[in-house]
Amino acid sequence: MDFLQPTTWSEALTLRAERPDALAIAGGTDVMVDLNFDRRRPGALLDLGRVAELREWQVAGDRVRLGAGVSYARVIEELGTQLPGLAMASRTVGSPQIRVRGTVGGNLGSSSPAGDAHPPLLAAGAAVEVASAARGSREIPLGEFYTGVKRNALAPDELIAAVLVPTATGPQQFSKIGTRNAMVIAVAAFACALHPDRRGVGTGIGSAAPTPRRAPDAEVFLAGELEGAGLWESRGELPETLARAFGERVAAAASPIDDVRGSAAYRLHSLAVMARRSVMWAWAQYQHDLRKAA
Amino acid sequence: MRITCTVNGTGQEVDDVWAGESLLYVLRERMGLPGAKNACEQGECGSCTVYLDGEPVCACLVAAGQAIGREVTTVEGLADGERLHPVQEAFVECGAVQCGFCTPGLVVAAHDLLERVPRPSDPEIREALAGNLCRCTGYEKILDAVRLAAERQTRR
Numbered sequence: 001m002d003f004l005q006p007t008t009w010s011e012a013l014t015l016r017a018e019r020p021d022a023l024a025i026a027g028g029t030d031v032m033v034d035l036n037f038d039r040r041r042p043g044a045l046l047d048l049g050r051v052a053e054l055r056e057w058q059v060a061g062d063r064v065r066l067g068a069g070v071s072y073a074r075v076i077e078e079l080g081t082q083l084p085g086l087a088m089a090s091r092t093v094g095s096p097q098i099r100v101r102g103t104v105g106g107n108l109g110s111s112s113p114a115g116d117a118h119p120p121l122l123a124a125g126a127a128v129e130v131a132s133a134a135r136g137s138r139e140i141p142l143g144e145f146y147t148g149v150k151r152n153a154l155a156p157d158e159l160i161a162a163v164l165v166p167t168a169t170g171p172q173q174f175s176k177i178g179t180r181n182a183m184v185i186a187v188a189a190f191a192c193a194l195h196p197d198r199r200g201v202g203t204g205i206g207s208a209a210p211t212p213r214r215a216p217d218a219e220v221f222l223a224g225e226l227e228g229a230g231l232w233e234s235r236g237e238l239p240e241t242l243a244r245a246f247g248e249r250v251a252a253a254a255s256p257i258d259d260v261r262g263s264a265a266y267r268l269h270s271l272a273v274m275a276r277r278s279v280m281w282a283w284a285q286y287q288h289d290l291r292k293a294a
Numbered sequence: 295m296r297i298t299c300t301v302n303g304t305g306q307e308v309d310d311v312w313a314g315e316s317l318l319y320v321l322r323e324r325m326g327l328p329g330a331k332n333a334c335e336q337g338e339c340g341s342c343t344v345y346l347d348g349e350p351v352c353a354c355l356v357a358a359g360q361a362i363g364r365e366v367t368t369v370e371g372l373a374d375g376e377r378l379h380p381v382q383e384a385f386v387e388c389g390a391v392q393c394g395f396c397t398p399g400l401v402v403a404a405h406d407l408l409e410r411v412p413r414p415s416d417p418e419i420r421e422a423l424a425g426n427l428c429r430c431t432g433y434e435k436i437l438d439a440v441r442l443a444a445e446r447q448t449r450r
């Protein structure tokens with residue numbers, strides 16, 4: 001096995017193209033487990049840890065361009081205001097040791113349906129920026145990035161450069177069900193985002209379908225009801241019945257399975273509950289934000 | 295592959311390292327530093343916790359090559375010669391050590407917490423140690439040890 005250690009992004013892309021047998025490694029929190037347990041024996045490791053470009057983030061217009069190599073610890077520390085949903089989800093990842101090493105790019109690379117970065121990124125309307133030495137970079141809307149269980153739209157000669165996340169214009173929430181607080185793979189997870197600027201609602205479901213996915217019907221339904229009742233302007237109370245109906249529509253968008261972590265029925269139930277609560281919390285925050293502004 | 299890095303302040307160089315090897319394996323089996331323990335090899339237990347460039351990480355999840363040119367501090371590097379670090383002292387005094395397998399990782403994690411937060415609250419201690427499992431003590435004595443170390447360090 002070779003150890004490839006590019007120090008620039010263009011070198012990384014060249015090596016990616018030259019060595020189809022190489023496995024990219026960022027924080028290593030997924031890759032090393034596979035190596036330690038003999039689950040993978042790639043011809044080479046392509047270490048992205050020394051590519052400084054990947055560890056940067058900057059504001060680009062109304063989006064944050066988050067380098068693939070930014071760790072969860074840094075998202076929590078540096079991006080709580082711009083990307084509150086992703087920061088909340090990052091706080092629930094593994095343990096301090098895992099959050100120091102694990103990256104959002106690695107979560108996308110693994111594309112596990114249980115990955116915690118996916119629901120808030122879906123709810124925010126993010127896109128993935130990927131690149132190859134031959135064709136330069138392209139942007140993939142996140143919903144099209146996931147193609148199956150632990151599969152994604154990355155071509156063999158491509159690497160993930162960054163994730164492009166619209167800066168929050170309203171409250172965002174994240175909920176996750178597991179057996180304890182630390183170190184838990186989600187049994188089910190849910191993220192929602194209120195977009196008052198365009199009077200929209202965003203959603204993201206985790207661990208309850210072959211891929212992370214949105215709940216488009218629930219989004220349209222809630223945005224329509226808020227509009228119809230004039231709630232975006234009045235910032236009045238969100239009726240409990242409306243939150244409940246939203247929760248049911250979120251659950252209806254999922255297609256979970258029974259597995260060791262939980263049954264499909266439990267996942268559907270918990271999703272409906274998490275969606276109802278998350279949207280109530282987000283709405284309360286939206287009401288509070290006005291009072292703060294006033 | 296050759297690995298050169300600084301471990302506990304001393305330059306180290308080892309050859310013939312396999313590219314898929316973990317930093318934990320290199321420390322224990324090639325550098326003769328068995329302080330960091332190997333229990334789960336999957337990031338779940340924290341017994342292999344070491345500092346990598348000042349940040350606490352699971353050494354079992356760091357590829358050996360990722361440590362080239364970096365600074366590693368293991369539990370062996372915390373004491374001042376024969377004098378234990380206050381965190382280590384507190385672990386001994388409070389009975390926070392039974393079989394001792396989790397201790398090196400917990401000591402490094404607690405050391406890191408007190409460097410960042412000299413007077414941590416109980417929730418802060420629990421959160422900081424959430425990645426370290428102990429099968430023996432029931433954790434109460436470990437919490438006592440961290441509180442005691444915090445008290446002594448801030449009094450100095």
Ligand SMILES: Cc1cc2nc3c(=O)[nH]c(=O)nc-3n(C[C@H](O)[C@H](O)[C@H](O)COP(=O)(O)OP(=O)(O)OC[C@H]3O[C@@H](n4cnc5c(N)ncnc54)[C@H](O)[C@@H]3O)c2cc1C
Binds near residue numbers: 030107183337
């Ligand atoms: C103890 C433990 C607890 C965990 N808890 C959680 C949790 O609570 N929630 C959660 O979501 N995950 C969890 N994980 C999984 C893991 O930490 C995350 O998936 C993390 O985001 C992976 O990031 P990484 O940088 O470590 O990726 P790596 O392991 O380095 O890589 C992961 C995958 O992404 C690919 N990759 C990485 N970077 C790129 C890139 N730039 N371009 C193309 N491909 C790339 C790699 O080839 C590999 O296939 C846990 C893992 C452990 C060991």
Ligand code: FES
Binds near residue numbers: 332336339342
């Ligand atoms: S041996 Fe590394 S976390 Fe358990």
Ligand code: FES
Binds near residue numbers: 391392393428429
């Ligand atoms: S003292 Fe035995 S595992 Fe902690």
